[in-house]
Amino acid sequence: MKDRPFVLLSSSQENLNIGRCKVLLCSASASKAGVEPSMTFTEARAVCSQLIWRAYDDKLYKSAQKKLAGELIALSPRIGCAEPGIFFLDAQGLDHLGGEGKLCRDLLKLASRNGFVDGRVGIAGCAFTARIASSSLKKRWTIVPAGQDCDFMAPLPISLLPLSPESLANLEALGIKTIAQMLALPKVSYEGRFSSDVISAYELAGASDPFSPSLPFVEKSFDVFFDIGSALDSLKETLFILKSMLDKLSAELLKEGLSADELTLRFYNDNDLFDERAIKLLRPSVNSRFLLDVVRLSLESKPLKREFTAIRLIVSRFSREAFEQIHTKLGSSRNNEKEVNDNSVLLLMQRLSSRLGETALVRPLASDGHLIENSGFWQPVLSRSMPSEFLPVDSAYVDKCLGTPGKDNLMPGLVLKRHVPAMPVFVSSVKGDSDSSLSASHSVPTAVTYKGQWYQISRVTMPERISGLWWEVPVRKSYYVALLDKLSRRKPSRSTPDKKSDLPAFMTVLLVFDHQEQSWYVEGVFD
Amino acid sequence: MVQVGVANLRKELEQLFPGKWLSPGESVRALKTGLSFLDVLSPALVRRHLTEWFGSSSSGKTSVLRTLCSRWCASGLNIVYIDTFDRLLASDWCDVGNKNEGRFWVLRGGVTIPEREAGLDYTKNALWACEQLIRSQAFDVVILDLAERGVITSSVHARLKRSLERSNTSLIVLRDDDSLSSDSEMGKFSSPVSSAAGRVDFGFVEPVRIEYGVDGPISITPTIRSTIARAILRAGMGVSGGGKSLEVSVSPYVSNRLFTHPPVPDRRTSKKG
Numbered sequence: 054m055k056d057r058p059f060v061l062l063s064s065s066q067e068n069l070n071i072g073r074c075k076v077l078l079c080s081a082s083a084s085k086a087g088v089e090p091s092m093t094f095t096e097a098r099a100v101c102s103q104l105i106w107r108a109y110d111d112k113l114y115k116s117a118q119k120k121l122a123g124e125l126i127a128l129s130p131r132i133g134c135a136e137p138g139i140f141f142l143d144a145q146g147l148d149h150l151g152g153e154g155k156l157c158r159d160l161l162k163l164a165s166r167n168g169f170v171d172g173r174v175g176i177a178g179c180a181f182t183a184r185i186a187s188s189s190l191k192k193r194w195t196i197v198p199a200g201q202d203c204d205f206m207a208p209l210p211i212s213l214l215p216l217s218p219e220s221l222a223n224l225e226a227l228g229i230k231t232i233a234q235m236l237a238l239p240k241v242s243y244e245g246r247f248s249s250d251v252i253s254a255y256e257l258a259g260a261s262d263p264f265s266p267s268l269p270f271v272e273k274s275f276d277v278f279f280d281i282g283s284a285l286d287s288l289k290e291t292l293f294i295l296k297s298m299l300d301k302l303s304a305e306l307l308k309e310g311l312s313a314d315e316l317t318l319r320f321y322n323d324n325d326l327f328d329e330r331a332i333k334l335l336r337p338s339v340n341s342r343f344l345l346d347v348v349r350l351s352l353e354s355k356p357l358k359r360e361f362t363a364i365r366l367i368v369s370r371f372s373r374e375a376f377e378q379i380h381t382k383l384g385s386s387r388n389n390e391k392e393v394n395d396n397s398v399l400l401l402m403q404r405l406s407s408r409l410g411e412t413a414l415v416r417p418l419a420s421d422g423h424l425i426e427n428s429g430f431w432q433p434v435l436s437r438s439m440p441s442e443f444l445p446v447d448s449a450y451v452d453k454c455l456g457t458p459g460k461d462n463l464m465p466g467l468v469l470k471r472h473v474p475a476m477p478v479f480v481s482s483v484k485g486d487s488d489s490s491l492s493a494s495h496s497v498p499t500a501v502t503y504k505g506q507w508y509q510i511s512r513v514t515m516p517e518r519i520s521g522l523w524w525e526v527p528v529r530k531s532y533y534v535a536l537l538d539k540l541s542r543r544k545p546s547r548s549t550p551d552k553k554s555d556l557p558a559f560m561t562v563l564l565v566f567d568h569q570e571q572s573w574y575v576e577g578v579f580d
Numbered sequence: 581m582v583q584v585g586v587a588n589l590r591k592e593l594e595q596l597f598p599g600k601w602l603s604p605g606e607s608v609r610a611l612k613t614g615l616s617f618l619d620v621l622s623p624a625l626v627r628r629h630l631t632e633w634f635g636s637s638s639s640g641k642t643s644v645l646r647t648l649c650s651r652w653c654a655s656g657l658n659i660v661y662i663d664t665f666d667r668l669l670a671s672d673w674c675d676v677g678n679k680n681e682g683r684f685w686v687l688r689g690g691v692t693i694p695e696r697e698a699g700l701d702y703t704k705n706a707l708w709a710c711e712q713l714i715r716s717q718a719f720d721v722v723i724l725d726l727a728e729r730g731v732i733t734s735s736v737h738a739r740l741k742r743s744l745e746r747s748n749t750s751l752i753v754l755r756d757d758d759s760l761s762s763d764s765e766m767g768k769f770s771s772p773v774s775s776a777a778g779r780v781d782f783g784f785v786e787p788v789r790i791e792y793g794v795d796g797p798i799s800i801t802p803t804i805r806s807t808i809a810r811a812i813l814r815a816g817m818g819v820s821g822g823g824k825s826l827e828v829s830v831s832p833y834v835s836n837r838l839f840t841h842p843p844v845p846d847r848r849t850s851k852k853g
Contacts (some may be wrong), residue, residue, distance in 0.1 A: 560784070561801075
């Protein structure tokens with residue numbers, strides 16, 4: 054990948070066309086070719102055809118950062134991490150350890166050993182100056198003599214300071230182009246005239262950075278490993294073992310004042326990890342009985358495929374225990390946050406999501422779409438995620454057009470119950486009326502097979518023709534509402550012997566002709 | 581005079597809060613539907629009991645149920661619909677419970693999720709979920725749609741009944757039975773349910789209402805016939821026979837897909853001669 058143009062794309066939106074993903078970072082070669090961050094991938098490829106892409110994997114970078122920080126601690130006891138790839142170490146008191154030059158060489162050697170060969174080091178009196186010093190492309194390491202931070206930064210441009218584009222443009226328009234020119238004026242000159250980012254940048258330019266690396270803290274981990282010694286596959290025995298593991302973990306969490314947010318279960322068969330499952334909790338909990346209930350639901354909904362010899366149970370995410378009053382009564386307000394907080398509803402939703410999935414419990418939402426499939430969406434109650442095609446509907450306008458049903462009237466229209474998947478059928482039809490304004494190719498369906506038998510279509514609506522989405526998967530369909538009549542059937546022939554009809558007298562179906570596939574379907578029945 | 585005043589007040593309160601009234605003389609707590617033609621016959625939906633709604637796969641029962649759900653939500657009741665085989669369309673139900681006090685949720689079986697494992701027993705999951713929803717006491721009405729494939733065994737029936745007795749929920753079970761037809765089997769119990777509070781049968785009948793557009797028919801809506809029979813719950817007595825039929829018609833529907841944008845204002849000026 055060295056010297057090749059590549060970019061890292063944002064992967065925040067799932068199932069999105071790769072062409073629409075934004076560029077987060079680009080390599081030096083890509084930048085030279087004209088690729089810039091915040092471009093879409095399509096635009097970037099138009100500029101540089103040999104572009105290689107990878108998805109931005111935040112988890113991977115964090116774990117690499119953590120690993121390298123663990124190695125760097127050998128060179129300095131105080132260490133701090135900023136963005137991925139940037140570390141701050143305390144370089145004080147190294148005179149008797151070979152000096153700052155030796156520190157720089159050791160740091161680069163250690164980074165190279167871990168696979169990072171392009172590292173650079175900067176040593177200065179404050180963190181900001183050291184960061185600027187490390188960005189030099191001419192040398193692998195830069196040491197700013199003690200007390201000379203301001204002299205070092207004086208000739209540098211103000212674009213290196215953390216300024217908003219507007220503030221930067223304003224300062225440059227006033228003729229302030231270097232840090233020395235900025236520091237030439239007193240701080241009070243900027244106060245009241247510019248925003249707070251300019252004041253913070255002024256302080257950094259004066260080598261006054263409050264940030265300093267600190268002693269690392271021991272990361273807490275809560276995990277229990279149990280080697281059974283023999284193979285086990287019974288759910289009851291598994292739960293018995295898990296109960297004692299959860300009791301131990303709950304006690305440790307309680308001692309630290311923490312609650313579990315997510316559990317990870319790993320099952321091994323002779324050192325072979327064959328099942329790993331993450332169990333997310335809707336609300337942090339430290340109650341071992343509740344956690345066992347949730348784990349049991351997960352095992353029942355997705356049973357183990359093999360017997361196991363060892364289990365590892367990890368609390369993969371935890372948080373501070375919250376002390377707040379639980380709502381004792383189910384609120385009648387439309388605020389769903391309040392509803393979800395109710396204990397009984399929360400337990401119910403946890404059980405449902407563990408067994409049936411997080412998207413099982415949904416509520417209907419109208420969307421401004423022309424296709425039947427896109428004119429409404431099921432929004433999960435728990436995650437509240439919206440599909441990318443969702444467009445809100447002006448319900449006040451729709452109600453004004455349709456009106457509200459009278460006191461004793463049913464809601465207008467019939468409910469459609471879909472066939473999943475749509476049922477392919479055979480249809481016989483006749484040519485449409487030549488006087489009709491429709492094209493001569495329009496044909497009217499007169500009979501349809503349904504559940505293995507022919508039925509006459511006694512009444513059918515004019516087709517509702519919908520087409521679109523030509524840029525993705527083209528859709529061209531004609532929708533008919535047809536009334537199937539069982540009383541008048543086609544005469545039985547040798548190939549279709551007379552069978553007793555199982556259908557009722559009237560049946561209203563949604564008949565669809567897919568022009569792309571040239572085939573008929575019964576999308577569903579109106580009930 | 582006082583009786584007339586009380587009757588008028590009751591009528592007004594029933595209009596304002598349909599479904600939340602305990603009718604005098606009834607020993608069981610019933611859910612009013614808010615539709616006078618249904619409520620005047622007998623309360624078909626009893627709390628803490630199971631009511632079965634039978635009909636063929638295309639009989640109009642879900643359309644009637646949708647109106648009831650909308651009215652119950654408007655009066656503050658919480659409803660959940662267990663759609664075992666993912667057959668409902670979201671666009672048909674988005675007007676139910678979206679701007680009202682009560683909530684309307686749907687529990688989907690996951691048939692349409694491609695990552696689901698093959699051979700999953702959707703009916704078993706639906707029955708389990710039904711029991712959990714009843715026991716949570718968070719919903720006033722639970723609707724279980726078993727389509728034509730779901731079967732409730734006697735043991736499951738007993739469990740649901742026990743859960744209902746400890747809750748304040750009314751359970752409606754929707755069953756598709758294409759062996760019933762509207763012209764012959766209405767009103768008869770094909771399999772008597774000893775402990776169901778009621779049974780309602782549905783079917784499409786004539787007349788069929790057709791709305792015509794410029795070139796031909798644009799909507800077809802048959803009339804829905806329903807027969808309500810209610811079991812009298814007294815010790816030692818079985819199901820009381822008899823049912824009352826009624827027919828309701830549904831207004832034609834123009835999809836909101838065609839009306840989502842306000843019309844372009846007509847700024848044409850009159851032609852000057």
